[in-house]
Amino acid sequence: MQLSRRTAIKGLAAVGAPMIVPASVFGANAPSNRVAIGAIGVGRISRGHDIKEVMKHGDAQIVAVCDVDTRRLAAGRDLVDAGYAEKSGKSYSGTRIHADYRELLAAKDIDAVLISTPDHQHAPLAIQAVRAGKDVYLQKPASLTIAEGRAMADAVAATGRKLQIGSQQRGQQPWPQFHRAAELVRNGRIGALKHVEIGLPGDPAGPEAPPMPIPANLDYDAWLGTTPEVYYTEIRVHPQNSLEDRPGWLRCEQFGAGMITGWGSHHVDIAHWGMDMERSGPVEIWGRAEFPKSGLWDVHGPFETHARYANGMTMTISGALPNGVKFVGDKGWIFVTRSGSVTASDPGGPQIMPLQASDPKILASVIGPDEVHLLKAPEQHRNWLDAIRTGAPLSAPAEIGHRACSTCLLHHIAMKTRRRLRWDPLAERFLGDDAANALLSRPQRARYAL
Structure with missing residues (x-):
């Protein structure tokens, strides 16, 4: 029963x-x-x-x-x-x-x-x-x-x-190569940074899903939170008989933007670290994406988006690129990814080395005492506990996390509008585009509104 x-x-x-x-x-x-x-x-x-x-x-x-x-x-x-x-x-x-x-x-x-x-x-x-x-x-x-x-x-x-x-x-655990890559870039080992490439996968479309009875064990109204009321069906929420399988909400725009934020928040954060743009954002964004034409799941599939920053640096994010972050300077490049990662466009494809460079000497370089030394923090949860207990600096505080996520959301808005957008990273508003500014927030249900 x-x-x-x-x-x-x-x-x-x-x-x-x-x-x-x-x-x-x-x-x-x-x-x-x-x-x-x-x-x-x-x-x-x-x-x-x-x-x-x-x-x-x-x-x-x-x-x-x-x-x-x-x-x-x-x-x-x-x-x-x-x-x-x-x-x-x-x-x-x-x-x-x-x-x-x-x-x-x-x-x-x-x-x-x-x-x-x-x-x-x-x-x-x-x-x-x-x-x-x-x-x-x-x-x-x-x-x-x-x-x-x-x-x-x-x-x-x-x-x-x-x-x-x-x-x-x-963090230094489990992937210290990201810190190493950002530090080498910040210290000019590839010359002046010009461009960053980020590889991210998209998501597939899903089936149609008819309404189902809400399980007695689920407070579905509270689960929906600030978002609109929609009928319950299991693949919109999470599996009822598994704690390990990927939940369906990850592929519904009502609850997230898809891989552009789901994984993009990681890689854009590392890009900003190497670009010295952790507390800012781009000034221009444009791109395109394919979205499902039917089915319950509606986040983006294949895509390519671009951004330009005030200092002239540019960024491209695409599922056609290898999964990771590539920093391109006027004297070489560095590519970094997680150990054991595969290409974003082909999950069954070959493995990628976690840290690569146009010249092996770049990776062997020693950072001198008078150069830029980025925060060398332990694993994220350990770093958080240290911050609470001793006041140690956080490696990913709220403002930095917000700027990485907001940049991903800017790329998502460019996918949706399919036009070139100009952005003021200080005011956090689009310039001369009321329709795009309307996408900076969403209506919230009164019971759960901020």
Whole structure:
């Protein structure tokens, strides 16, 4: 029999009541020295990345989990409990559950939150979290719209909270080659930087999907959040019988822009790092894309977009390019990608070396003491915890994450308008184009509006 959400939540709460945590779980770290964390959204990314990385560290403790799907909520609690039981060698059931993120944010014993929800929830939840006095680890992309991203970055600045964007290509783990590439470019090893190429895949079209009954375990209205009411069907949301499979919302423009932000936020961030454009953006954008003509999934497919920056540097982003970032200067080039990546246009194609250059001597170059040294941060979650505990600088703070995401969204707007757009990166407005400026935000449902 299917339980109602209310009955399921009561049952979960009964077995998820807080308990005293044995010191052996966290080693030498006393409870008062640990960062108490709540995880909001405990599906695929949270389980495989955010919760997993935070639980490695003894100076942090995940004390609560939150999800609008009670099946995922129970599985998230069980994952955390099992992890701490394994660490201590003793039974553990101290992780409490919340079906409403507002209850979690109101909890006085929680210092910080992981936000690992679908893209459309990122900025709204981050804004409410920092206003509630919580530090935040926010999955990329930073926002669904440029207006939301600006509101998020401004809220972080106003509250002084530590917000880290999950731009893990910046960390020394797991991919130190991105730091190395950006540092070599910033120190002129390929001469004056002229152009950047970024390879990103597109997404396929999907089938038609008729309405389905909303599962009793899912608060679908809360899942939709600020976005319009639309009928429920499973491939619009997430699989009901899998925590590992890719969810359908990633391919619906109502909830995100597709790969241009989903993966583009990573690569554009690295491009900006090497370009010394982390807190700005382009001044002109144009391009084209193919969009599905039928089916539920409607994010972009094959595409090619371009941008020009005020200093004359240009950028091309396309699925026809190798997956990664190529910096082209007047004296050579550097290409960087993740270990084991494949070409964006052919996932079954050959492997790509993670760091390449037009001349091997470029990669062997030593950065001198008086040259530019970019922040050498540990893995993103470790860096975030260090920032909370010691004030260490964040490798991907809110403003930098917003600028990477907003640049991706500019490329997406160029895909949609199919015309050349002029952009003021200081005012964050298009010049002389009211129709394009209308795409900087989206209508929000009153119940969930910022």
